[in-house]
Amino acid sequence: MNLNLLKLRIVELLEKHHKITTVAEILELKQPTVTFHMKNMERDFGVKLFDTRMGKIILTDAGYALHHYAVKIGALAAEAQRAVTEFDALRKGSLRIGASYVPATYLLPEVLHRFSTKYPGIHISLSVKTAPAIRDMLEKHSIDLGIISTEPFMSPELQTETICEDDLVLIFSPNHILAADPQPTAEQIASSSFVLHGAESSTRRLTERWLEGNRRRLPSYLEFDSLEAIKQAVILGEHVSFVSRMAVEAELKQGLLEMREIPGNEFKRHIYMATNKNRHRSALLSKFTEHLIECLKLVQ
Known part of the structure; x- marks a missing residue:
């Protein structure tokens, strides 16, 4: 079975845009080429992956099962490229951080300011969402680092470290x-x-x-x-x-x-730093997490 990254990318884009023409434009392919790859995937798997409804391409149940892995494989492939091509990471690179509202608003601005002043060539993006959404993004390899405020939790895919209390x-x-x-x-x-x-x-x-x-x-x-x-x-x-x-x-x-103080409050909440256990820990990510811990020591 010849299931390459291009075919998986087609599945991912079809679920998002539902149009062969749009997918072809994004991938800079001809429409018949996209259709050819779709038919090849259905032939190789021996099941129907795509339906056409009112001019839109809709994934079947089997198609959605494939899409789940297409997203993960695509993210891992992008990460692999970043890891292999990483050089002089502290002068040039990018870091994607996801954070829940409290740490994103009241903790990270000063941390990010100090880091960007020290390493001006680094591009940092910060996505602010709920703690469950950030955990999901980490598991899907959509971000490099999560900073979340939540009650204690366990995840088989995430490596977590408590960085401070958030009562x-x-x-x-x-x-x-x-x-x-x-x-x-x-x-x-x-x-x-x-x-x-x-x-x-x-x-x-x-x-x-x-x-x-x-x-x-x-x-x-x-x-x-x-x-x-x-x-x-x-x-x-x-x-x-x-x-x-x-x-x-x-x-x-x-x-x-x-x-x-809240009377009778037995529930503890902390701010956690979380990464995916299966993700390559770059020199840039390691340097930023060291910087984050050092900044917290200064304010505590």
Whole structure:
């Protein structure tokens, strides 16, 4: 069976664009050449991989099974090329980082600034997504390094290292009724007007687990996907929320918010540095992770 990278790339692009003409343009091939490779793959596998529906190419179930591996093989091939052609990596190279919102916003900007000042020839891209999305990107070899804030987890494909704590705290306005109490109870907190994080957020999951553990239900609440929007809503004075301590340091110093420990909070959250175990660890990636750890030592 002659299953080369070009054929796998065709499968990957057809799933994305559903048009032979578009795939041919991207790969700089003639349309009959793309069609030829499609038919060859179906003949070699002995199953139908592609359907045509209303002028669009749709992958069959077998086609989607092949697509799953086409994406992984394509990413590994690109990584192999980068690893082999890497030279003088600290003067010229690229690094793809994925991070969840808290470390991306409150930890990495200074780290990246210092690194780019020291190594100006390095191109760094930062993708900000939820922790589960970053883990998925790592497993698919879409990024080189993940920095995520989440509760402890295990993954057979990822190598993880805890780099610092990211504990949750209760926040409210200095004008809120809870500001008069140095140790609010779970009942007082749950009966307050709450602002919850979005459903995909690890903070949301920990908040719900805290409510369940304390046998409390929120009578009403707002739900925002944006941490900045949550902070602004709380600053207005009527609401409370659970957020990362790291995310409110500036507002606490300015007197815009007050903070309390969350009573009965047994759930620990950390910021992890994660890489794919099967990924080549380049000199550039090693140097950046060393830089990240050194920067954290300076601020702790």
